[in-house]
Amino acid sequence: MLITIKDDFNLFKICNSGQCFRCPTVNGYTRFIFRNHILYIKQLSDESYDISCTEELWNTIWLPYFDLTRSYKKIRRLTTKDTFMKKATREGLGIRILRQDPWEMVITFILSQRKSIPAIKKSVEALCTHFGSLVTTEHEIVYLFPTPEQLKDATDDILSECGLGYRLPYVKDAVEQALYNTIVTNEWYEFDDHTLFTMLKSIKGVGDKVANCIMLFGYNRIGRAPVDTWIEKIINTKYNGVDPFPSYGDVAGVMQQYAFYYSLQHKDEF
DNA sequence: CTCCAGGGTTTGC
DNA sequence: GCAAACCATGGA
Numbered sequence: 001m002l003i004t005i006k007d008d009f010n011l012f013k014i015c016n017s018g019q020c021f022r023c024p025t026v027n028g029y030t031r032f033i034f035r036n037h038i039l040y041i042k043q044l045s046d047e048s049y050d051i052s053c054t055e056e057l058w059n060t061i062w063l064p065y066f067d068l069t070r071s072y073k074k075i076r077r078l079t080t081k082d083t084f085m086k087k088a089t090r091e092g093l094g095i096r097i098l099r100q101d102p103w104e105m106v107i108t109f110i111l112s113q114r115k116s117i118p119a120i121k122k123s124v125e126a127l128c129t130h131f132g133s134l135v136t137t138e139h140e141i142v143y144l145f146p147t148p149e150q151l152k153d154a155t156d157d158i159l160s161e162c163g164l165g166y167r168l169p170y171v172k173d174a175v176e177q178a179l180y181n182t183i184v185t186n187e188w189y190e191f192d193d194h195t196l197f198t199m200l201k202s203i204k205g206v207g208d209k210v211a212n213c214i215m216l217f218g219y220n221r222i223g224r225a226p227v228d229t230w231i232e233k234i235i236n237t238k239y240n241g242v243d244p245f246p247s248y249g250d251v252a253g254v255m256q257q258y259a260f261y262y263s264l265q266h267k268d269e270f
Numbered sequence: 271c272t273c274c275a276g277g278g279t280t281t282g283c
Numbered sequence: 284g285c286a287a288a289c290c291a292t293g294g295a
Contacts, residue, residue, distance in 0.1 A: 018276055115277095118295095120276080209276075
């Protein structure tokens with residue numbers, strides 16, 4: 001069915017901004033997965049898109065997934081006097097912060113440490129094909145992200161095939177804690193930022209950066225601005241070592257994502 | 271072959 | 284409290 005999206009929305013940039021790692025183009029459509037829901041979406045013209053789901057599912061699942069109730073146009077206007085961020089928002093126009101599944105974010109960003117984006121993609125994909133549920137769609141065969149139950153009996157040998165490396169015990173521990181319902185329960189959605197941050201960091205292999213990524217991409221806490229190697233380079237080369245993101249307050253995470261995307265597109269500047 | 275990747279934990283001071 | 288060592292693997 002056809003829908004209209006009027007706010008910032010660029011499928012390519014959303015998929016290449018380092019927040020989701022398995023959103024390929026299939027038969028001209030971009031594929032997104034949220035838990036057991038699969039969406040194929042294709043831009044037809046400026047504001048017109050073809051989607052594979054019903055209107056009800058679009059409204060209940062995908063509208064919040066793409067954070068479409070928030071105006072990113074307004075957020076982009078908050079860059080007064082910040083010349084670098086003005087450039088970054090221009091470069092990243094169309095990026096949105098996805099509201100992804102927290103469990104998937106925990107495992108994905110535990111994996112992400114000291115890996116390149118292509119390596120993260122390969123590792124996450126391997127986890128899905130080895131342990132996730134198989135779904136046949138109109139376009140392809142897809143594997144969902146594995147649940148804690150599906151990862152429960154995984155052997156070290158097969159997990160190692162997913163390229164987990166030294167992060168393997170972290171993943172196994174997270175699976176164990178999720179099975180006993182001590183991490184990433186539904187109650188965690190209600191926690192305030194500080195509590196959520198503390199709870200996430202209690203998971204082995206989750207430090208400041210990964211906790212902020214989980215909060216930003218899994219809990220839509222758009223005030224969180226993860227500082228990784230690229231953001232650190234930006235702070236040092238563009239801001240003389242002074243972190244500019246706290247000054248953006250409750251939308252710092254969106255600015256961070258614009259800046260991160262910019263750095264990926266202009267690696268030679270850093 | 272080397273170097274580094276959307277870092278975190280452990281150890282030593 | 285902080286800095287340094289160490290971590291396993293793949294892509295460039």
